[in-house]
Amino acid sequence: MNKFKSIFSKINDPRSDINKLHNLEDILLIGIISVICAADSWKDMETYAKAKVDFLRSFLDLPNGTPSDDTFNRVFSSIDSEQFETCFIDWVSNLIDITAGEVIPIDGKTLRGAKSNGKKSPFHMVSAWASKNNMVLGQVKVSEKSNEITAIPKLLELITVKGCVVTIDAMGCQKAIAETIIKQEADYILAVKENQKQLHQDILDEFRFGKTIDSHTDEDLGHGRIETRKCSVINDFKFIEDQDKWTGLESIVKVESIREFKNSDKPTETATRYYISSVKTDAKALQKMIRLHWGIENKLHWVLDVAFSEDASRKRAGNAAQNFSILSKIALNLLRKDKQTKQGLKGKRLKAAYNNNYLIKILGIKV
Known part of the structure; x- marks a missing residue:
């Protein structure tokens, strides 16, 4: 996870200082984690973050709580997709x-x-x-x-x-x-x-x-x-x-x-x-x-269409579609890295959403 943070910390924050209620690193990581856990929309990200706020605080700062769906949308729509x-x-x-x-x-x-x-x-x-x-x-x-x-x-x-x-x-x-x-x-x-x-x-x-x-x-x-x-x-x-x-x-x-x-x-x-x-x-x-x-x-x-509903996604503002595609592929790689769980990707996503210990294993973090 430290390596992950060091790599993705290179992304420039597109927000002005007055709009930074949440750390960019926290937004990126919650985005990735929630997509692993079956989130397919910005609202899904917000719902997951609120439900798992105590778990997320065990390894994220979250100085002002969890981001809203509008925040996820604005940030992922404006992040430089080539950098991502x-x-x-x-x-x-x-x-x-x-x-x-x-x-x-x-x-x-x-x-x-x-x-x-x-x-x-x-x-x-x-x-x-x-x-x-x-x-x-x-x-x-x-x-x-x-x-x-x-x-x-x-x-x-x-x-x-x-x-x-x-x-x-x-x-x-x-x-x-x-x-x-x-x-x-x-x-x-x-x-x-x-x-x-x-x-x-x-x-x-x-x-x-x-x-x-x-x-x-x-x-x-x-x-x-x-x-x-x-x-x-x-x-x-x-x-x-x-x-x-x-x-x-x-x-x-x-x-x-x-x-x-x-x-x-x-x-x-x-x-x-x-x-x-x-x-x-x-x-x-x-x-x-x-x-x-x-x-x-x-x-x-x-798999992106069936397990991650990519073709059904209506995201089109700014860089949203391109960046959400990257989130899905990060999630896909991490879930595919798990060779022991004998379930399809949809099942693995749901298991990660329900079971924090399994999610920790997928992420490779210590909390």
Whole structure:
């Protein structure tokens, strides 16, 4: 907890001196603790703080009692979100141990509830996920007048990926992004679609005429379906134009999937996906790495919507949506760090709300 306080104390207080009834550190920590304990709104934060004021006083100052929902709203709406994100990334780097070969998927998610008057939501976050650690490494907001292509390099500059394999969908299949990853002494697997028309066509030609192709097939049975996936890899390719401009390029990959549904009239689904990679290994290993990319969808984005109600959130004032997203990810990381409690995240959040001893364990504090 001392390390946590020292990192987040770097955030500038946006309030004027006459409005400082509560310490910024107390507001930040109550915000984080209440979100761990199932708070999904500013009013929830106020309710939790009032109910647990004696417990909170055991490790917080609270010179003027607990903040109101308006105070939480004003503070988290005005805190510099880039500072908050930087502190979050700094804190995560002290929380987990990234080992060589870890797959780090990067993907974006729109905060759909933040839209107003039928307009497109202005809040789109790009996050990095540590597959082995099962935690969020960091996030950055995509600029309203930009897209993920500019946000991904910014995120890569903030996190440590040395020795890891970074996986990104087709939006991130850019020469500059590949170069950035290699410069950080990491490897990449980038999905290729027709946004890279020439590269996509070259890969099609390579698999059509290539002779030295390594392949691996596996089957996944469950949930009333059978999914067969064949991964094919070419390391010695001849038809890729300007391949030297794709820094570190070693492999091109094709994944063909067939999904059949048992006891159902639903038609068979087929899909073919293509990738480029700086990893030179066999088809079995590459197939495993590519499969791990979907962890960011299933274990982060889906969980944020289901367990933390992120898509239902209507926060949109100032930096509120962006900063509340960070609070949710801090809570998610701390709850995921607990490997002993055999409950889902919703159950863990409620347990932390009811049981101070469990919450202390999650926070790693001494009171």
